[in-house]
Amino acid sequence: MKETSEKTPTVELKLPILENMELVATQTADVVSKHMKLSSEKSDEIKMALIEACINAFEHSKSEEQIFIHFIIRENNLTIKVIDKGAGFDSAGVAIPNIESKLNSEESKRGWGVMLIKELMDSVSFESDHTGTTVTMVKNLENDE
Amino acid sequence: MKETSEKTPTVELKLPILENMELVATQTADVVSKHMKLSSEKSDEIKMALIEACINAFEHSKSEEQIFIHFIIRENNLTIKVIDKGAGFDSAGVAIPNIESKLNSEESKRGWGVMLIKELMDSVSFESDHTGTTVTMVKNLENDE
Amino acid sequence: MNSIIGTDEIGDVIVISTQGYLNKDLGEEIFALVEKNISDGKKKFIINLAQSDIVNSIGASIMIEIIEELQEADGTLAFCTLAPIVEKTFTIMGLTKYCSTFESQEAALEHMA
Amino acid sequence: MNSIIGTDEIGDVIVISTQGYLNKDLGEEIFALVEKNISDGKKKFIINLAQSDIVNSIGASIMIEIIEELQEADGTLAFCTLAPIVEKTFTIMGLTKYCSTFESQEAALEHMA
Ligand SMILES: Nc1ncnc2c1ncn2[C@@H]1O[C@H](COP(=O)(O)OP(=O)(O)O)[C@@H](O)[C@H]1O
Ligand SMILES: Nc1ncnc2c1ncn2[C@@H]1O[C@H](COP(=O)(O)OP(=O)(O)O)[C@@H](O)[C@H]1O
Numbered sequence: 001m002k003e004t005s006e007k008t009p010t011v012e013l014k015l016p017i018l019e020n021m022e023l024v025a026t027q028t029a030d031v032v033s034k035h036m037k038l039s040s041e042k043s044d045e046i047k048m049a050l051i052e053a054c055i056n057a058f059e060h061s062k063s064e065e066q067i068f069i070h071f072i073i074r075e076n077n078l079t080i081k082v083i084d085k086g087a088g089f090d091s092a093g094v095a096i097p098n099i100e101s102k103l104n105s106e107e108s109k110r111g112w113g114v115m116l117i118k119e120l121m122d123s124v125s126f127e128s129d130h131t132g133t134t135v136t137m138v139k140n141l142e143n144d145e
Numbered sequence: 146m147k148e149t150s151e152k153t154p155t156v157e158l159k160l161p162i163l164e165n166m167e168l169v170a171t172q173t174a175d176v177v178s179k180h181m182k183l184s185s186e187k188s189d190e191i192k193m194a195l196i197e198a199c200i201n202a203f204e205h206s207k208s209e210e211q212i213f214i215h216f217i218i219r220e221n222n223l224t225i226k227v228i229d230k231g232a233g234f235d236s237a238g239v240a241i242p243n244i245e246s247k248l249n250s251e252e253s254k255r256g257w258g259v260m261l262i263k264e265l266m267d268s269v270s271f272e273s274d275h276t277g278t279t280v281t282m283v284k285n286l287e288n289d290e
Numbered sequence: 291m292n293s294i295i296g297t298d299e300i301g302d303v304i305v306i307s308t309q310g311y312l313n314k315d316l317g318e319e320i321f322a323l324v325e326k327n328i329s330d331g332k333k334k335f336i337i338n339l340a341q342s343d344i345v346n347s348i349g350a351s352i353m354i355e356i357i358e359e360l361q362e363a364d365g366t367l368a369f370c371t372l373a374p375i376v377e378k379t380f381t382i383m384g385l386t387k388y389c390s391t392f393e394s395q396e397a398a399l400e401h402m403a
Numbered sequence: 404m405n406s407i408i409g410t411d412e413i414g415d416v417i418v419i420s421t422q423g424y425l426n427k428d429l430g431e432e433i434f435a436l437v438e439k440n441i442s443d444g445k446k447k448f449i450i451n452l453a454q455s456d457i458v459n460s461i462g463a464s465i466m467i468e469i470i471e472e473l474q475e476a477d478g479t480l481a482f483c484t485l486a487p488i489v490e491k492t493f494t495i496m497g498l499t500k501y502c503s504t505f506e507s508q509e510a511a512l513e514h515m516a
Contacts, residue, residue: 009161009210011169016154016218018180020404020424024156026457027172034291035163044488051459065154073161099497102467104474109467112460112496119495165291165311171344179404189375196346244384247354249361254354257347257383264382 011071015054017061022054025069029080032071036078036141045120046078046139052113053082053135061086061132076142077122082135089133091126156216160199162206167199170214174225177216181223181286190265191223191284197258198227198280206231206277221287222267227280234278236271292316295341297323303334303402305395309341312376316342317352324356333365336398343373350383357388370398405429407436408454416447416515418508422454425489429455430465437469446478449511456486463496470501483511 011032015021026047033043050069057067061084068083097111118124121137128134156177160166171192178188195214202212206229213228242256263269266282273279292310299305304327306320324335337353339345360367370392372380380386392398405423412418417440419433437448450466452458473480480502485493493499505511 009163010159011161011166012157012159013173014155014157016156018154018218020180020426021156021176022459023424023457024173024176027176028158028169031166031169031172035165041487044486045491047457048488048492051457055459055461073163097496099467099500103471103501109464109471110461112464116460116492116495120491165313167346168311168344186374189373190378192344193375193379196344200346200348242383244354244387248358248388254351254358255348257351261347261379261382265378 009073011073013069013071015067015069017058017065017067022051022058025050025054025082028069028071032073032078036073038078038139038141042139046080049117049120049124049137050080050082052117053080053137056113057082057084057086057133057135060084060089064132077138077140079136079138082137083132085132087132088128088130091128154218156218158214158216160212160214162203162210162212167196167203170195170199170227173214173216177218177223181218183223183284183286187284191225194262194265194269194282195225195227197262198225198282201258202227202229202231202278202280205229205234209277222283222285224281224283227282228277230277233273233275236273292342294319294323300399301403302332303336303399304332305336305338305399307338307340310344312339312342312345312349314346314348314352317349321352321356321359325359328359328363328365333360333363334402335360335365335367336395336402337367337369338371338395338398339369339373339376340371340395343376345376345379347379347383350379350385353380353385354383357385361388366402368392368398368401370395405455407432410436413512414516415445416449416512417445418449418451418512420451420453423457425452425455425458425462427459427461427465430462434465434469434472438472441472441476441478446473446476447515448473448478449481449483449508449515451483451508451511452486452489453484453508456489458489458492460492460496463492463498466493466498467496470498474501479515481505481511481514483508 013028015024029046029050061067064085070081072079094114097115101107102109122140123138125136158173160169174191174195206212209230215226217224239259242260246252247254267285268283270281295309296307306323357367367389372391408422409420419436470480483505485504490504
């Protein structure tokens with residue numbers, strides 16, 4: 001059954017690809033987190049993960065000039081989808097970055113976004129093909145650790 | 146000619162009708178204003194007008210459970226549309242509020258939103274019928290006073 | 291998110307300080323606190339909005355209700371340390387014709403003395 | 404929005420203070436400033452991020468480039484007054500294995516002395 005916005009309050013954002021527009025997403029996350037009474041720790045983790053997902057979407061969907069972000073306010077979690085219409089990628093093929101191998105080598109110092117998103121959120125999934133990418137990331141209200 | 150988002154960067158927000166969700170709109174306005182290098186005075190005026198337009202849209206479109214806000218970043222102005230699918234109203238018929246007649250009378254102390262929006266923005270228009278209301282408000286980049 | 295953060299009695303003046311969005315909820319909280327103090331015989335009130343730099347017209351209209359209450363009780367109300375947009379909103383609405391605003395709490399207290 | 408707000412020379416330590424979003428632009432500004440100071444013979448650097456409570460991985464990866472530069476120059480880098488999420492990000496990325504972080508600028512300076 002598809003959830004409708006009537007049942008699950010959803011904030012939706014469409015962002016143009018302009019410098020620092022990911023901050024619109026973090027500001028939105030801030031208000032939504034406060035509404036859901038999330039701790040500032042969880043709220044900060046969400047914002048950081050969101051920045052990384054937005055930056056990736058911006059970088060890889062330049063031709064489309066916009067990305068979409070959905071904040072789905074559930075009883076037990078906040079689910080965020082970051083959607084771009086870019087070229088897509090194979091998320092399983094992304095190498096796990098490692099500072100040791102980056103330092104004093106020719107390796108690019110970048111490549112941390114996907115790892116950070118996974119570390120900071122409770123669950124993360126990627127749907128991606130040549131029409132674009134949807135990153136779905138979930139922050140649970142309760143700590144289950 | 147209809148402007149497309151390819152030509153005019155647009156941030157779009159869909160907000161659920163939840164307490165204080167208008168703050169998502171003000172936070173978005175903040176980032177957009179900074180991007181456009183608006184003064185903090187203009188940015189504050191935009192935020193206040195936006196709060197009032199959102200509150201009205203929330204109050205009068207409860208059955209629909211969401212409202213839409215578009216921030217259209219133009220070369221010379223920021224144009225904001227606040228759209229609800231509520232019952233609509235005759236904006237020409239809204240009485241101009243007056244504190245003298247409100248004080249020590251039975252008159253409702255409320256009724257300031259439309260007036261504030263008009264005072265704080267450079268131009269404001271209402272399109273409204275039984276399918277809903279669109280408030281279009283413009284803040285110019287240059288002071289033309 | 292938004293609340294009354296302090297109520298001080300300085301001489302015969304009640305100073306109410308807030309933080310966050312001055313919306314309907316916070317407006318009603320302030321109203322209730324003023325009413326309670328009026329019924330305790332207080333007549334001079336300062337509302338310090340230093341930490342409330344955002345307001346909506348519903349919150350502001352409750353300030354009109356407070357002005358009305360204080361007119362009936364023969365009291366006075368002043369606001370202090372308003373953010374520019376809050377001052378502007380109060381001015382557009384005409385509140386500032388019925389109560390003074392001050393740049394600092396000290397200036398407001400001096401005026402009330 | 405974001406910038407370097409101060410560069411202080413305290414003893415032989417260069418303290419760089421920033422404000423706002425530590426993104427690519429601000430990262431590159433800091434990098435350029437460190438490089439210039441290295442070429443002037445400086446070796447000890449503290450980056451005070453008290454007013455930068457938001458970072459992205461591009462900005463953070465430029466901090467790795469700074470660590471690399473300082474390893475080559477036989478210098479040291481410390482960060483101080485990090486917001487919890489910035490500290491967490493640096494920890495996840497492993498930066499904190501190659502430079503120390505301190506709760507205050509004083510503590511960082513003491514360590515460098
Ligand atoms: N939304 C996306 N669309 C297409 N490719 C992506 C997307 N997100 C990530 N990628 C790919 O995964 C790689 C790793 O991403 P990430 O870990 O964020 O590091 P970085 O962006 O710094 O390279 C990117 O270089 C890119 O090839
Ligand atoms: N988006 C809207 N949809 C329907 N009616 C509206 C809308 N905005 C304003 N109105 C009408 O205009 C009146 C005046 O609005 P306003 O000046 O904001 O004051 P208030 O909302 O405090 O009554 C409202 O009471 C309402 O009847």
